Amino acid sequence: MMPPAKKPAQPSKNGGRFRTPPFVNNLRGVKDWKEAGDWLDYRQIEDIECITPDQAGVARGKMMPSKKFTSNTSLALPSAVFMTTISGGYPEDGNGFSYPEDDGDLKLVPDLSTLCKVPWEDDPTAQVICDLVHQDGRRVEFTPRNVLRRVVAAYEAQGLKPVVAPEIEFYLVRKNPDPDYPLTPPVGRSGRAIGGGAGYSIAGVNEFDELIDDIYHFSEGQGLEIDTLIHEEGAGQLEINLRHGDPVELADQVFLFKRTIREAALKHEIYATFMAKPIQGQPGSAMHIHQSIVDAKTGKNVFSEKDGSETDAFAHFIGGMQKHIPSALVMFAPYVNSYRRLTQAASAPVNTKWGYDNRTTAFRVPRSDPAARRVENRIPSSDANPYLAIAASLACGLIGIRDRIAPDAPVVTTANADQIDLPRSLLEAVDLFEADEDLRNILGNSFISTYAAIKRAEFETFMEVISPWEREYLLLNV
Incomplete structure (x- = not known):
């Protein structure tokens, strides 16, 4: 859960001059939710992309208004997102892999040290990379950022x-x-x-x-x-x-x-x-x-x-x-x-x-x-x-x-x-x-079985495609 929104701190007045808190000038990262609110307010950010890498390294996540981001909001993604092949399919059960029957949610926890602007967007937009945890707070073993953290x-x-x-x-x-x-x-x-x-x-x-x-x-x-x-x-x-x-x-x-x-x-x-x-x-x-x-x-x-x-x-x-x-x-x-x-x-x-x-x-x-x-x-x-x-x-x-x-x-x-x-x-x-x-x-067992199942499924999808080489050399010769 995210903390309730707090009113952004106003620049302090000293000798007739307003002094801006130094962290709001950070191009990347803040240390806590209060700083996050001030950082977003200072840049007049309208939208936040809450993203995390899937097994292919593709950005998955949700977009929301910045005011909702700093409110008491819980973010979640289906666990199936991290068991998906590059073509959007799903692996079969077996070899230690078992697809969760309930497809339960995994919680997105923003890593505020990664907060930064999205400079190619026309509207003021920021992005933050998130970690994945279970509902009880345990890190999700098979998600890529957590695999690296484990090492x-x-x-x-x-x-x-x-x-x-x-x-x-x-x-x-x-x-x-x-x-x-x-x-x-x-x-x-x-x-x-x-x-x-x-x-x-x-x-x-x-x-x-x-x-x-x-x-x-x-x-x-x-x-x-x-x-x-x-x-x-x-x-x-x-x-x-x-x-x-x-x-x-x-x-x-x-x-x-x-x-x-x-x-x-x-x-x-x-x-x-x-x-x-x-x-x-x-x-x-x-x-x-x-x-x-x-x-x-x-x-x-x-x-x-x-x-x-x-x-x-x-x-x-x-x-x-x-x-x-x-x-x-x-x-x-x-x-x-x-x-x-x-x-x-x-x-x-x-x-x-x-x-x-x-x-x-x-x-x-x-x-x-x-x-x-x-x-x-x-x-x-x-x-x-x-x-x-x-x-x-x-x-x-x-x-x-x-x-x-x-x-x-x-x-x-x-x-x-x-x-x-x-x-x-x-x-x-x-x-x-x-x-x-x-x-x-x-x-970790969970990552090994999940990743291997995805790769086998991707290979089977590839085998469904007939290549130009096959048409060139097999079509009229075999």
Whole structure:
């Protein structure tokens, strides 16, 4: 339940001048409901979007007038919302999953630290990310934000605190109302369709100057900080890097950035897509995750000794990822399309090798000073739910630290042209996912069974579609 509305505090008068409380100038977040009311009143916000990510990372929730938001109002969503496939269907019971017969409500609890404006709306609108709890206040185990919180809590129990920095790739494509037609690169300011091979090209970025300006302005309006933005190798493919920080906060930022980038693109009559492999013959899109672990009391990076050398925890973190990430792949590559990106001799790794500044390995250790020593997980696709991808990556590393799993020797040559260490299909990945008891213990039975059931249902839906390949090669030949 939310507290009753309170009259917004009036600016104090001092020497003939009115002094505005400093928190109302925050672009993002307030500490309590009183501040929330003042913050909304100061901006004359009319509507509030109360949102939360579903299993696909899609924003679900409710919109309401701001005055109702700060009144004694209880928000709820049906539990079925978090058991829905990407196509809107529902999985069958079995393999530990059971659909609730009453489809009871789950309560939405706004996280006021995420309160911010929705800068692309014409009417003054704000948004807030919500957590999900049962009617008795218990966290809902299988919802994505709570899955990540559970993993972070497992680190806290060991006196550790994970730090992450995601990098998100995406494509800009021409509008494509008919899904039967392939996606094509957009036309930039030059008037020509964008070509490939423009990695790190400033001219490639400049083709979309006005769109990128809107991305920056929309992000600034929400208190989101972009570290860098580059043009990637694909035709119309961009990448945004975020500053490092708390896993839940960074997952929130990716969640909001995806909305932001899509809205900015639509304003310019094009699509932004986070599909793992949207265009045949072009590179796939990744969501690389940089990870380090610090001591919760001292803030020191536990991957580095005082003399700057590597610690056992650093090695064991990598060992845990090598052993368990194949079982967690379905959280990094959640759709049939995701596996089109994971191919041999491509920039996306299909191995579980690691190396120093080696981009052909799954786990790259960038060059840095000891205080910034970190491990980059290069396997996740940009179509992954950021909460789940970060949760899975950190969970695998924590298992390694806990069980003291030794890694293989680092690779100094090309690692992606040899054997394939990862599942090659969605169903194979789901089977491994369900069988890994160490992951199950950290992520929770309820999440494992729900997520696996959704992925199986999505695969069956995909199998109902006849592809152009089948029509081209089978129609007249078999």
